[in-house]
Amino acid sequence: MAIGVRKQTSDASGDARLSYARPLLRGVMLFFLLAFLLLWLKSYDERALMLAVIVPVIIYIGVQGIPRLFPADRLLLSLTNFLCALGVLVLYRLSPERGLQQAVNFGVGVAAMLICTVAVRYIRGWKGIVLLLVPASIGLLALPLLYGTEVYGAKNWVTIAGFGFQPSELVKLSLIVILSWLLSRRKVALSILVTGVCLGLLMLQKDLGTALLYYGVALLAIWAATDSGLLLALGCVGAGGAGVLGYRMFAHVKRRVAVWLNPWSDRQGSGYQIVQGLIAIANGGLFGTGLGLGNPGVIPASYNDYIFAVICHEFGVLFGIVVLLFFLALIMRGISIARQSDSVFHSLLALCCTALIGLQTFVIVGGNIKLIPLTGVTLPFISYGGTSLVSSMCLIGFLQGVAARNTAQLAEAEKRARFEEERP
Amino acid sequence: MPEEAYEILSLFMRYVFLLLGIAAVLRAFRWLYREHRVHKRQLKRLPDAGYVGELTVPDTGKHWPLPAEGTLGSGAGCDIRVKGKGLRRLHCTFRYVKGRGLEVTPVRGAETLLDRAAARPGRYALSGSTIEAGQCLFEVRLFAGMHAPKRAAADEDERWMDLFFDESIGQDPLDPFAGNAIPQPNIAGLEDDPFADPRYDGETAPEPDDEPVEDDDDFI
Amino acid sequence: MKSLRANIWKIAILLTALFILLIAYGAYSLTTYGSRWFSTSANTYLRSAKQNVIPGDVQDVNGVTLLTANVAEDENGETTWSRVWPADQTLRQSVVHVLGDSQNNVSNGVEAFMANYLYGFEATFPERLGSFLSGQTRRGDSLTLTIDSALCRQITEWIAQDEALPDDVRGAVVVMNWQTGAVLAEMSFPSFDPLSSRSYRNDAGQPYFNRAIQGKYAPGSTFKIVTAAGILASPELRSQSFTCSGILRMDASGAHDITDAGTRLAEGQVVSHGQLDLQTAFRVSCNNAFAYAAWQLGDEQLKKTAQAFGFDDNFLFRDIVLENSAYPGADRSDWEIAMTGIGQSGLLLTPMHLCLIASAIANNGVMMEPRLLERAETAAGAERLHFTSAVYRTPLTDPDTIHSLRSYMYDVVNTAGGTGRAASLIGWRVCGKTGSAEIDGQENTNAWFTGFIDSEKAPYSVAILLEDVGGGGTYAAPLAQKIFKYLTAQVK
Structure with missing residues (x-):
């Protein structure tokens, strides 16, 4: 060799x-x-x-x-x-x-x-974390509706102790985790529900740009996981419908x-x-x-x-x-x-x-x-x-974490390969 | 700096910046491609990477390599595609849980038995376990080091230490070129599938890795 | 996992496609609209333009210098410059709307709009390097415009001397070469002296406003050119004969009557033309006939015809920022549609657009893009840009229609009964159309005249607007005659 x-x-x-x-x-x-x-x-x-x-x-x-x-x-x-x-x-x-x-x-x-x-x-074990994240995300998204300040026509900023931040940016992260976990356990309906609730809250805050992104990512993830052409078509139609609705409203x-x-x-x-x-x-x-x-x-x-x-x-x-x-x-x-x-x-x-x-x-x-x-x-x-x-x-x-995990898996396979060779 | 001189300098520098940017992008894509090729080569060298064992049919001896996570069924998208009696297009999913075994979950109530009892999350298959999907009987074989449960069978998420304990901490990446023979792929090929793993493309032995690695010290 | 991996790959392709779309669209937009975007930007950049560039000269088409720069050294040895205008005040007043003043009160004047040439933004890197190394202050490019300043000056004098017009008359005059699209005169009245220190901002006549390209007005009867084009395109209507009884009753209430009242008549008297065909109706500018025909033609068709002539379009000309002309929106009553046929009811256009319309009739149905720039030269004398004519759009393709419209417009000026007789010129085929637009709140109508010389030796077209004076044939047509006489005299 x-x-x-x-x-x-x-x-x-x-x-x-x-x-x-x-x-x-x-x-x-x-x-x-x-x-x-x-x-x-x-x-x-x-x-x-x-x-x-x-x-x-x-x-x-x-x-x-x-x-x-x-x-x-x-x-x-x-x-x-x-x-x-x-x-x-x-x-x-x-x-x-x-x-x-x-x-x-x-x-x-x-x-x-x-x-x-x-x-x-x-x-x-992500199950426990996801269970915590779902209410936390919904709560964070609801925060601007209760305490938020309006910036450029969208009410999605919250100021706590002098720190301004956008909860939708944080929820972006937790929604990804939630969605990935639910889809990996084939709980498609639940994932659609959670996404829907988050989208609804975002629309209420008039943060339509972020809502559009959430929707796009969720649609792609659901389609990738379920491989269902039907869901994809429904999703696209839904996007079109939501677009028209948003335009009118x-x-x-x-x-x-x-x-x-x-x-x-x-x-x-x-x-x-x-x-x-x-x-x-x-x-x-x-x-x-x-x-x-x-x-x-x-x-x-x-x-x-x-x-x-x-x-x-x-x-x-x-x-x-x-x-x-x-x-x-x-x-x-x-x-x-x-x-x-x-x-x-x-x-x-x-x-x-x-x-x-x-x-x-x-x-x-x-x-x-x-x-x-x-x-x-x-x-x-x-x-x-x-x-x-x-x-x-x-x-x-997150990407680095997955990459690191991939590397570790590969290293384990190496170890196993050597172990297999050395076995009589 | 006088405005005119700065103007000339800045006008000149924009070409420099563009060239540096283009060089960086080209190198980034070259690196990307290199990573891809290296990974493919590694997969060829390590046929078992990503797999935890194999699924066999006891009577006929047919095997399928068992990925760490995947689907079983008769449809085209399944990782283990079997055309058998009573097997739905997407029959069940399975997932290897470290320290526990292979967890099999039926999809939409498809009849699946693990060791002759109903398969559900929380029950794990080990080496030698049987899985009955529809009317097809399979036997599970896990690779060495993967079949022994490390803890008493309990819901994996109850034990919080499980959340963080991972065996790979502290492992050194090994040098596969330490003079050992490269292990042969020992699992029969899959059915015709455009997304089949490259190591199963009919080669019996992967070719030696002979491309030298250049030490690129120049960048412009 | 297998299907997941496959789908992930498909998503990768989707994302790549999206990015390629971005890059492709960006490149396309930049090449198509890039120069246009930059021209509009010149205003903003002028304010921050460095003072270390001496602006180039601006001359008219005959070489008369309109703007130049006086270069001097101040006490620190630094080069300073100041803009120099012509000594003749009338001349200054005649060209100030085209050139723009130094305080940018006039929008989109050449000084601001073409600052990229005048202030050296178009200089290439070697040129900049050269001037930097030589230590000399840079000079911007010199521009030669298509404007004929002598003509402009003459027009100002004619209007000032015309006793029929008030001293502070408001209006606009546009003169173009219909063959190439070159603009010979672009004037707005009242005008002002750019060297005067007082501010004209609060003057009643709004002298800073460039009515020729920014003012939007109801075209009145001049729109009948477009209506006629629409009628000629319709096989049912083109050979129809109309009956004009003086009053066109649009509905039972009588509130929406359309009358032919070009000039004020005594109460109860109406002008009735009797039976006429389209040609005659055009010549005498019969409101009844055209209103009826427009109503028969329908809003859709009329709108299509108007849009073919450039209404509702976003004018993106290279040299000129022309305000868009508008055809009124949908859901209109019959009366409104009929009124649109005679140029009222929500129609808006600029004098320059009207000139473009006339030019299209003259030029065999092809509307050329209006150009201001004849040539741009670097400080060293090399040519950086020279005039190229471009077609803007082709509203008419049917040779019969074109011929008919041309002969109708000829009739207006040369045949008995025509409303534009005052514009006729012996020895030349002058064609035109008058208009008297009624404006709410104005005692008199706006006088319009648009026309052209139907000859390749003197391919000129005009559009004249005089606000609140009276009939187009009486007030605007004579000025057109003077302009044509002046231009044709130079040909012989």
């Missing part, structure tokens, strides 16, 4: 894959070093200089250090780190305070990710659709945001206006909803495509993690995380380029917002 071929272990993405990690890592580190240095040259703000050093270092530690201490998937970590750092960069460019705040959020996100990774990797849905079809008709009023976003993207052209040269502050909600337009504005549409491809690579990795798992629960969990990131990205970028009406969801990892970033990192944490 091929003795002496080094760096090949059964650990699929452990210490061995340095040959692929290193060049990617170095490219990414160089990117951020140069970008922050450029921003420093613009205004000689020491914070930029500090970030020029800190961000590449954190990326390095993240991709090389974390896997040594915790079960982790290097590829996933690299992609996530790049996207989060890009978020910090663009937000810093918009407003240094927000950039630094995002960096802090990123730190919290990484911690949350590690917790989620360990949880998914080692917990074997909610005035602001009507406005969003009208302004999506023709934002130019109300250039200064309700179409302003879309028009400014499109203008900014076109102004950037293929290569962008150049970092620090554009005028991104003109776009409303440039920090969260329209962050993609800001990226296309300053870095160019080609770079925007590169960012989309990064997301695609992330999704592909998530899919392969889901497929490699041997447990239905973990497989569904990974699938839901991947589908959620994918759908969310599609919805928000689609809104930015006027492919679909704008909804109030954020771009994962890049948009400003603590809750959004932390919940996205938790999704990655």
